Amino acid sequence: MRRHLLMAITLAAALGLASFAAAADPLPSWNEGQAKRAIVDFVKRVTESGSADFVPVPERTAVFDNDGTLWAEKPMYVQLAFALDRVKALAPQHPEWKDKQPFKAALDGDLKTVAAGGEHALLELVMATHAGMTTEAFAKVAMDWLATAKHPRFNRPYTDLVYQPMLELLAYLRTNGFKTYIVSGGGIEFMRPWTEKVYGIPPEQVVGSSIKTRFELKNGKPVLVRLPEINFIDDKAGKPVGIHMHIGRRPIAAFGNSDGDLQMIQWTTTGAGARFGLIVHHTDSVREWAYDRQSHVGRLDKALDEAKAKGWTLVDMKKDWKAIYPFQQQ
Amino acid sequence: MRRHLLMAITLAAALGLASFAAAADPLPSWNEGQAKRAIVDFVKRVTESGSADFVPVPERTAVFDNDGTLWAEKPMYVQLAFALDRVKALAPQHPEWKDKQPFKAALDGDLKTVAAGGEHALLELVMATHAGMTTEAFAKVAMDWLATAKHPRFNRPYTDLVYQPMLELLAYLRTNGFKTYIVSGGGIEFMRPWTEKVYGIPPEQVVGSSIKTRFELKNGKPVLVRLPEINFIDDKAGKPVGIHMHIGRRPIAAFGNSDGDLQMIQWTTTGAGARFGLIVHHTDSVREWAYDRQSHVGRLDKALDEAKAKGWTLVDMKKDWKAIYPFQQQ
Numbered sequence: 340m341r342r343h344l345l346m347a348i349t350l351a352a353a354l355g356l357a358s359f360a361a362a363a364d365p366l367p368s369w370n371e372g373q374a375k376r377a378i379v380d381f382v383k384r385v386t387e388s389g390s391a392d393f394v395p396v397p398e399r400t401a402v403f404d405n406d407g408t409l410w411a412e413k414p415m416y417v418q419l420a421f422a423l424d425r426v427k428a429l430a431p432q433h434p435e436w437k438d439k440q441p442f443k444a445a446l447d448g449d450l451k452t453v454a455a456g457g458e459h460a461l462l463e464l465v466m467a468t469h470a471g472m473t474t475e476a477f478a479k480v481a482m483d484w485l486a487t488a489k490h491p492r493f494n495r496p497y498t499d500l501v502y503q504p505m506l507e508l509l510a511y512l513r514t515n516g517f518k519t520y521i522v523s524g525g526g527i528e529f530m531r532p533w534t535e536k537v538y539g540i541p542p543e544q545v546v547g548s549s550i551k552t553r554f555e556l557k558n559g560k561p562v563l564v565r566l567p568e569i570n571f572i573d574d575k576a577g578k579p580v581g582i583h584m585h586i587g588r589r590p591i592a593a594f595g596n597s598d599g600d601l602q603m604i605q606w607t608t609t610g611a612g613a614r615f616g617l618i619v620h621h622t623d624s625v626r627e628w629a630y631d632r633q634s635h636v637g638r639l640d641k642a643l644d645e646a647k648a649k650g651w652t653l654v655d656m657k658k659d660w661k662a663i664y665p666f667q668q669q
Numbered sequence: 670m671r672r673h674l675l676m677a678i679t680l681a682a683a684l685g686l687a688s689f690a691a692a693a694d695p696l697p698s699w700n701e702g703q704a705k706r707a708i709v710d711f712v713k714r715v716t717e718s719g720s721a722d723f724v725p726v727p728e729r730t731a732v733f734d735n736d737g738t739l740w741a742e743k744p745m746y747v748q749l750a751f752a753l754d755r756v757k758a759l760a761p762q763h764p765e766w767k768d769k770q771p772f773k774a775a776l777d778g779d780l781k782t783v784a785a786g787g788e789h790a791l792l793e794l795v796m797a798t799h800a801g802m803t804t805e806a807f808a809k810v811a812m813d814w815l816a817t818a819k820h821p822r823f824n825r826p827y828t829d830l831v832y833q834p835m836l837e838l839l840a841y842l843r844t845n846g847f848k849t850y851i852v853s854g855g856g857i858e859f860m861r862p863w864t865e866k867v868y869g870i871p872p873e874q875v876v877g878s879s880i881k882t883r884f885e886l887k888n889g890k891p892v893l894v895r896l897p898e899i900n901f902i903d904d905k906a907g908k909p910v911g912i913h914m915h916i917g918r919r920p921i922a923a924f925g926n927s928d929g930d931l932q933m934i935q936w937t938t939t940g941a942g943a944r945f946g947l948i949v950h951h952t953d954s955v956r957e958w959a960y961d962r963q964s965h966v967g968r969l970d971k972a973l974d975e976a977k978a979k980g981w982t983l984v985d986m987k988k989d990w991k992a993i994y995p996f997q998q999q
Binding site: 379397454474518527528531535541542545549552553554556560561563570576577580581583584586587588602607609649 | 727742804848857858860861865871872873875881882883884886890891893900906909910912914915916917918932935936939
């Protein structure tokens with residue numbers, strides 16, 4: 340048996356079929372295994388005409404979490420790094436921050452004190468740095484930051500820290516008639532300026548958390564002003580709500596990595612017909628990070644149990660992915 | 670000159686070219702005139718390669734109001750007719766409504782008293798009839814009603830009361846690479862179940878007013894429950910906010926019919942590059958209704974002045990449209 344396989348491989352290589360086979364593989368950064376097989380099987384089931392599970396193109400909706408699912412979320416959420424840098428940039432206009440928490444801690448780089456302030460401290464930082472300007476001005480601030488900021492471990496732009504296998508998966512789904520959406524706890528306006536270029540996902544297919552905006556005529560010119568008031572938190576039980584509000588269809592495939600994605604995957608996988616749920620499990624302490632049940636950022640606990648109980652596909656990053664980031668490809 | 674024209678027409682007719690010309694016209698229900706010319710000119714300017722005003726396909730976003738712009742809003746908003754019928758249907762479970770306004774008036778068909786209650790009374794009716802069930806159950810209730818309810822004047826389903834020239838305009842824009850969106854003060858979940866079939870606009874391209882929903886596990890089954898609490902009012906200054914929230918791009922063309930659309934058209938037409946604003950003016954008291962500055966429903970006052978001041982295209986329904994509804998076509 341083994342000899343036959345070897346012979347076949349040798350023959351294929353001789354005929355130049357190996358490179359052909361590699362080129363034809365839509366998921367070249369995925370090792371052969373259960374996860375890759377489950378993805379390809381699902382796509383075939385819902386797209387092949389005559390299949391009992393065939394889904395028409397307009398219904399092929401796939402939703403992806405962002406932080407930890409499409410790009411790195413360690414050592415901290417990228418948007419938190421942005422907020423901390425904004426506090427520093429805006430500090431000269433806010434002398435009072437020197438003695439006021441959580442701003443003092445942010446300026447001192449004292450992340451422990453920031454974290455100790457909990458959600459309330461984080462919201463204060465976000466409100467102080469993300470509101471009070473027009474939507475256009477904010478998009479520019481976010482893009483300017485992303486163009487220059489570097490990830491502390493890899494010393495590269497944060498947008499280099501996207502997962503190569505997930506980029507391939509996004510493209511593979513789109514090639515098969517899927518509309519791909521981001522459904523993230525991150526800020527919708529922090530993501531929209533760059534998701535099309537980085538992921539091929541246009542702004543109208545990005546769902547996220549938001550603050551309120553107000554329409555104003557500023558010297559006769561219409562603008563939308565960002566207000567220091569929460570509009571929507573697109574996390575946990577908020578994700579199915581955000582999906583319903585923005586998309587108005589129940590997805591048939593959902594991809595996440597943490598307990599924040601649990602309800603989104605429940606909502607997706609319990610609809611009628613063929614459904615697909617997938618969890619990216621961070622298991623690679625060398626090429627990336629290894630974390631799950633005990634992690635503060637990207638905790639994967641309940642959703643890990645439910646993935647096993649419900650048969651969602653579990654991706655073992657260390658085992659299933661040939662490369663993590665595009666720049667690590669061979 | 671006139672003789673040459675007549676000869677040309679006779680010749681064309683003799684050769685069967687008239688029907689060919691008619692078939693090639695993407696807007697056959699529009700009379701030749703300033704409005705039709707302005708639409709076609711704009712589309713050419715933004716789509717012809719080499720044009721100074723060329724707009725890439727992903728940026729071709731067009732937004733349409735619904736009530737009074739895509740379908741009839743007289744004698745009352747279709748959704749109000751739906752709410753009133755729902756009050757009647759639900760009355761047996763609410764004996765207290767017999768003595769409680771605005772429900773008593775709704776049950777008596779006393780629209781004057783309902784209207785006298787203002788926005789608050791309308792909200793009470795909407796909350797009592799649109800909340801308290803799952804999103805799936807509500808979509809079914811709305812579709813069941815639309816399948817049987819008849820418009821009081823035309824004795825036809827409400828979805829027959831769509832404007833034939835606007836259906837042609839939607840298709841014409843889509844043929845030219847536009848994404849067409851509804852941006853309506855009406856309920857987003859009241860519209861989404863049928864807009865794809867009636868207008869060719871899928872649910873993810875519908876923006877509207879909404880109540881809040883909550884994710885719940887009901888006997889282990891995930892559902893979204895509709896709550897009696899306003900989430901967003903997509904009208905007037907809310908329309909640019911809704912556009913920004915859902916689409917995340919500034920449209921290049923906006924179509925409305927009332928003061929509720931003023932800010933949406935301001936927001937659209939003041940962006941950089943070629944922009945298009947259009948107001949449907951209800952001028953046909955015979956085939957439809959004639960109303961503007963004095964009307965309670967669909968008041969067109971400030972936006973009529975601004976259309977003239979800013980050079981937005983004004984559609985005179987009586988003069989510009991060969992047919993109003995599909996069933997009136999010859």
